[in-house]
Amino acid sequence: MMRGMGNMQGMMKQMQKMQKNMKADQEKLDQTIFTGKSADDAVVVKFTGKREMKDIAISSEAVDPDDVEMLQDLVIMAVNDAMQQIEEETQKTMGKYTRNVPGF
Template sequence: MMRGMGNMQGMMKQMQKMQKEMMKEQEALNEKEFIGRSTNDLVKVVFSGDKTMKSMKINPELIDPEDPDMLQDMIILAVNDALTTISKETEQTMGKYTKGLPGF
């Protein structure tokens, strides 16, 4: 009976250790910068890993009052590019923790 309790404690310690590692990796991801680009780098956006936009650079040639749609499309492309990169890297980094765990 007591041996079972020891295993349980060992498992809890293991889980806590894993949780600490997960948090550390998540923090590192959050601090990392991800750059999203539109076609020909006309729009460049910088996000942190927690999906917060930090900056945006727009090529002045793209700012055409006659064609706001083009600018909007390029911004959307760049933002989605950055978010896709963040998602992929988060999945690669954090995926090893969630594999085989119920509820993930």
């Protein structure tokens, strides 16, 4: 009977270690800056891993009062680029914690 208790304590310690590592990895990811760019770098955005925009730079060539739609498209392109990078890095970093876990 005692042998089962030892296994349980070992599992609990492993879980606590995994939770600590998971938290540290999430914090590192949240603080990472991801840079998204549109075609020709006309619009460049910077986001944290928490998906908070920290900066946007728009080149003067992208600003055409007669073609606001183009600028909107460039902003969308840059933001989507950054979001894709965040998603990929999140999967790469945090996915190891959910692999082989039922329901994830």
